[in-house]
Amino acid sequence: xxxxxxxxxxxxxxxxxxxxxxxxxxxxxxxxxxxxxxxxxxxxxxxxxxxxxxxxxxxxxxxxxxxxxxxxxxxxxxxxxxxxxxxxxxxxxxxxxxxxxxxxxxxxxxxxxxxxxxxxxxxxxxxxxxxxxxxxxxxxxxxxxxxxxxxxxxxxxxxxxxx
Numbered sequence: 001x002x003x004x005x006x007x008x009x010x011x012x013x014x015x016x017x018x019x020x021x022x023x024x025x026x027x028x029x030x031x032x033x034x035x036x037x038x039x040x041x042x043x044x045x046x047x048x049x050x051x052x053x054x055x056x057x058x059x060x061x062x063x064x065x066x067x068x069x070x071x072x073x074x075x076x077x078x079x080x081x082x083x084x085x086x087x088x089x090x091x092x093x094x095x096x097x098x099x100x101x102x103x104x105x106x107x108x109x110x111x112x113x114x115x116x117x118x119x120x121x122x123x124x125x126x127x128x129x130x131x132x133x134x135x136x137x138x139x140x141x142x143x144x145x146x147x148x149x150x151x152x153x154x155x156x157x158x159x160x161x162x163x
Contacts, residue, residue, distance in 0.1 A: 061107040088116035
């Protein structure tokens with residue numbers, strides 16, 4: 001592989017005076033680039049990919065539990081699998097995500113969630129069913145600590161104090 005520079009890219013970094021190369025290929029194809037390299041299969045009950053803050057939101061929630069080293073769906077969840085989560089651009093970077101969540105909501109009974117715009121969720125929030133929260137441009141929605149939102153659509157500019 002290193003002789004074939006098409007599949008590598010220099011990162012400009014060195015480790016112990018060795019140039020670090022980035023492989024631009026699937027791991028299955030990349031394994032041949034390492035003498036004696038081996039792969040292992042990790043089943044989905046031990047690993048869930050986290051490629052976005054949508055995935056992070058679910059994995060941090062009470063949807064999953066770890067039992068004997070295996071990741072399982074919480075047996076108290078009335079639905080199979082994870083809810084559909086669509087967090088808007090304000091949540092797309094981890095910094096913005098962390099600033100907008102004062103705690104990870106209870107998602108056990110959530111089917112789907114869409115959040116768009118300048119929205120913050122207080123600590124101890126519970127989301128159930130289908131919840132859509134859309135803050136219009138230039139407006140802000142704050143969901144108060146301890147709020148329970150079940151099958152709600154919230155739009156505009158709002159501070160929810162009690163539901």
